[in-house]
Amino acid sequence: MTVLKALKKMFGKSEAEQLAPVPSAPSHAPGHRTDAPQADRPAPAAAPKPEDIPAAPAPIAVEPAPSEAPKPARPRREPKPKAPVIPWKLEDFVVEPQEGKTRFHDFKLAPELMHAIQDLGFPYCTPIQAQVLGFTLAGKDAIGRAQTGTGKTAAFLISIITQLLQTPPPKERYMGEPRALIIAPTRELVVQIAKDAADLTKYTGLNVMTFVGGMDFDKQLKHLEARHCDILVATPGRLLDFNQRGDVHLDMVEVMVLDEADRMLDMGFIPQVRQIIRQTPPKSERQTLLFSATFTEDVMNLAKQWTTDPAIVEIEITNVANENVEQHIYAVAAADKYKLLYNLVNDNGWERVIVFANRKDEVRRIEERLVRDGINAAQLSGDVPQHKRIKTLEGFREGKIRVLVATDVAGRGIHIDGISHVINFTLPEVPDDYVHRIGRTGRAGADGVSISFAGEDDSYQLPSIEEKLGRKISCETPPTHLLRAVERKRPQ
Helix, strand or coil: CHHHHHHHHHHCCCHHHHHCCCCCCCCCCCCCCCCCCCCCCCCCCCCCCHHHCCCCCCCCCCCCCCCCCCCCCCCCCCCCCCCCCCCCCHHHCCCCCCCCCCEHHHCCCCHHHHHHHHHCCCCECCHHHHHHHHHHCCCCCEEEECCCCCCHHHHHHHHHHHHHHHCCCCCCCCCCCCCEEEECCCHHHHHHHHHHHHHHHCCCCCCEEEECCCCCHHHHHHHHHHCCCCEEEECHHHHHHHHHHCCCCCCCCCEEEECCHHHHHHCCCHHHHHHHHHCCCCHHHCEEEEEECCCCHHHHHHHHHHCCCCEEEECCCCCCCCCCEEEEEEECCHHHHHHHHHHHHHHHCCCCEEEECCCHHHHHHHHHHHHHCCCCEEEECCCCCHHHHHHHHHHHHCCCCCEEEECHHHCCCCCCCCCCEEEECCCCCCHHHHHHHHCCCCCCCCCEEEEEEECCCCHHHHHHHHHHHCCCCCEECCCHHHHCCCCCCCCC
């Protein structure tokens, strides 16, 4: 104890002073209260003499509690400068005049439309476009005969878009009152036309809608209720559904197009088309364009009923079939057709092939056998729901599906580049269908190959096909190795 007292005396502090806390420097941090009551703090002892107080350590900055201190202001980020939008001018679309060719510049088309045409890479008109636009842009009705792949879709779309841009829409108008109506016989063709229309209208502000059967009715109705419809592309049956419910009114149609009129006749759609046309303005108050691959007497009779003094545009076809398509016909027994098909596709490693058959049950069986034997295939026929058909076509377009097996529902209106081969598993009963089938290959200037299997059940179709083509096609015997039995895949 003596030692302890001596130490205390040496440092000049009493026991109470040793235990008293050293007052800390007042904090002036934002939000910290400096006038807080001190009742809970121990009372300090009597103040020591100044000379007895050791030097105080430097004050330590006290961080405010996170809940009390405001968050420091973040430095303001300057927005990244956007790339300047360079206005498009017609001078940006330079196409030199060429003898014997018509440019889109040679017609008075809106800059917004010309911009889209440039994006699509169309410097010159096809023959059907050059002739049709000369009449339709002047407001005349027209009847055009042209095969698929000749550019007729762009011809009537350009005419429609020009009309809608030149004429302002009515001030009072329901959502379901289209200004232009395009009727086509198949769902695939409707979807294709609508896609082309969307590409051509993307700078115009015009709205394009599609009505097709086999897809969600309520979803199509919601699209209709969300915005005004300028261009409506539809199959006859689904359009009548909307019309009879009172969701679509056709009294403001300025331009009406009937595409593939011969096909609509064949499929029995004309009574429905008549019902639709009765809902539109009289033919003297609308522009009507009718297109057909053939000008039969029935087609011409319909044209007289629905058009007023139409210009008739008929493109002379020097070659019915595409010159870029190399055509072969194999004489083969019906029992050997599948072996020949499988070995052709498998041995050659073909990646994008369409196989046509006449009946839906044939299509289903071929597709099932190909899948079972390890080839990625899908079917396309009237039995397949529309949403699945669209998904199948996209998969085929993207190369995810090697072989598309289809009825003639895919023979028209399906524009997919890069199809290397078309195979007619059965010869079509209508010669025109043969031309449309093989026209799925050899598109956009590429070379293509068509191979037809002529068996005992369908070889009698050959003479009428050759008459249509205007030439003979020699039958070949397939090489023996292509008729070997298909090796069954072992289950994984």
